Amino acid sequence: MRERVPENHLSQFILDAVDEMDTGGAKVNHRGSGSEQYPPAMLLSLLIYSYSSGVFSSRSIERVSQAANDKQELVDNVRAIDPVIQSVGSVLIDSGFVSEAAVKEVEEAGEDGRGAPEVLAVIKRERHHRSVADLEKKDDPPPPGEDASFSEKMAHRVATKEGRARYKQRQQTIEPVFGIIKEAIGFRRFSLRGQGKVALEWTLVCVAYNLRRLHRLTTIKTQNITPAWA
Secondary structure, eight states: OOOGOTTHHHHHHHHHHHHTTTOSSSSSOSOSSSSSOHHHHHHHHHHHHHTTTOOOOHHHHHHHHHHHHHHHHEHEEEEEHHSSSSSEEEEEEEEOOOOOHHHHHHSOOOOOOOOOEEEEEOOSSOOOOOHHHHHOOOOOOOOOOOTTTTTHHHHTTTTSSSHHHHHHHHHHTTHHHHHHIIISOOOOOSSSOOOOHHHHHHHHHHHHHHHHHHHHHHHHHHOOOOTTOO
């Protein structure tokens, strides 16, 4: 994991410090039951890093440990897009995936000469409830200058009318899928164990969802049914 964060990152410093500590007194489960235990030094490093970052609860620590990885996953996820999709115009991501290095790498044109996508993300957490001021029509803000920071340039992308409309598609194309899989289909936990078997089961779930969706759309088209969203 060290190679996934900069050499001067706080986490690297903490890992080096913990390596110098004697963690031999940590209790290890030798009963052979339960999940495989993480190395004591790794957990101690995580606790120290979390507390140094002002994160104290176990749930928040879990999110922190995932967030650092998410920022490294953007490039790999874009590269993993099926080749059958010949071009990608925009990549809509959660703020947890945003890092300047990853966004720049994604937006660089590939060796095949195809245009690179533009990354859209909400940098700051937005309020769930909109105010009257949010509903008022406003002119697009002026574009940031050349000396603007990375965060300012990213924020401007979704501050314009066009940018907001494009980013809003994330709710329409991604979020409902998981809601339907969990609520309508009722899939909430995997029945198999092991990464390979879980990946296979997830593929089965995706196929089931896609066929269910195609059947629904075909029925609407052939029977001239007016969909609820029309």
